[in-house]
Amino acid sequence: MRKSFGAKTMAYPAPVFIIGSYDENGKANAMNAAWGGICSSNPPCISVSIRAQRKTYDNIVEKKAFTVNLPSSEHIAEADYFGMVSGRDVDKFEKTGLTPVKGEFVDAPYIDEFPVAIECRLHQIVEIGVHIQLIGEIVDVKIRQDCLDENGQPDIVKIDPVLFTPEIRHYLKFGVKAADAFSAGKKFME
C-alpha cells in the first residue's frame, strides 16, 4: 500500500548548494539553492534553479559566472541563513563573517571556509516555470587540503557535507557506506 502525496517536490537527497556571485559593482553575494545537481559529464556541467527575482540571478546573467560551494555540517547555520534573506537587503558575508575569495578562473567568489568550491562559467539558461535553470560548465573544483585523504583524493568524512530533505525540511549529514558503485550490482550478472 502506498500513500499519494500529489504533485510535490519530494525527492531525496536534494543538495545544499551555496551559489557565489558578484554583482555589477563586484560585491559578493551567496544564496542557498536546493534545486540542482550535475547534469552532464562532457562538458562537465552543473545546474542550479533560481527564481528570476533573486539577486543571484541578475548577478549570474551579468557576469556569466558563478561558484557552487558545499558547506560542511559545521557551517550549516550560515548555509541556512544564505537561503533566508536577500542580497538586495543585506551583506550576507558581513553578517556571517565568512570570506569571499575571487575565483581563479571565473568572475565569481567562492567561500574560503567551505571545503568544496566549484567554479562555473554560464553555459545555458533554461526557462522552466517560477524557477529558471542556470547550467554552468565546471571549469575547476577546489577542495581544501585538510579534506583530502592520504592519496590526495577527496575524503567525504573530512568534507562532512550536508544534504537537504524537501518537504521534511531537515539538513542531514552523510551516513555510512552502503556499497561500492559499479560493483555491488555484479551479483546479478553472469
Place this chain on the structure above:
Amino acid sequence: MRKSFGAKTMAYPAPVFIIGSYDENGKANAMNAAWGGICSSNPPCISVSIRAQRKTYDNIVEKKAFTVNLPSSEHIAEADYFGMVSGRDVDKFEKTGLTPVKGEFVDAPYIDEFPVAIECRLHQIVEIGVHIQLIGEIVDVKIRQDCLDENGQPDIVKIDPVLFTPEIRHYLKFGVKAADAFSAGKKFME
C-alpha cells in the same frame, strides 16, 4: 590551501534515481541516473540527464513519461545493477526479481519494492552535451505506507534512501540530522 581537481563532476550529494520507462511494446526498463534533481517548484519538475544511446532515452521520448524511483539501502545492489547493463541486452526486472507496476497517471512503470515512486510527464528536453536533460513534470509522489511516520508524513529513516558520491564512487546511507532548515540560520538575523 586547496587542491585543484580541474573540470570534474565532483559535487556531493548526487542522487540515486532509478528511472522507470516502457518501450513501444510496453516492456518495462529501469536505469540508474546520478545526474538529476528537482529543478522547479511550480510546475513541480525533476530533471534527469541521460545519454541518447540509452534505451531509457528512446522510451521516454516515445511515451512522454517516466518514473523516478528511490531505492532504500536494502536494494542498493539492484540499483547498482540497473546502471551497469542495458535494457537493450537484458530484462533487468527479470534478472533482479523486482516488480514493475504500471503508473497510475503516466505510461511508465514504478518499482513496487522501492519506498518512493515519482510519476512524471515529459515537460522539456534540453540538449547539453553527451547527456540530454529530460525534465519531467511531477504528477504524483507515492510513498509506501510502512515508510510514513505516525502523522502520515514521510519518515526518512524508514525510507532509508541512498546517495552517490561521484568520482569517489560510493553509495552512502543518509546520516543524522544536522539542523532544521529555515531555522538554523535565524541566529544571523536581528
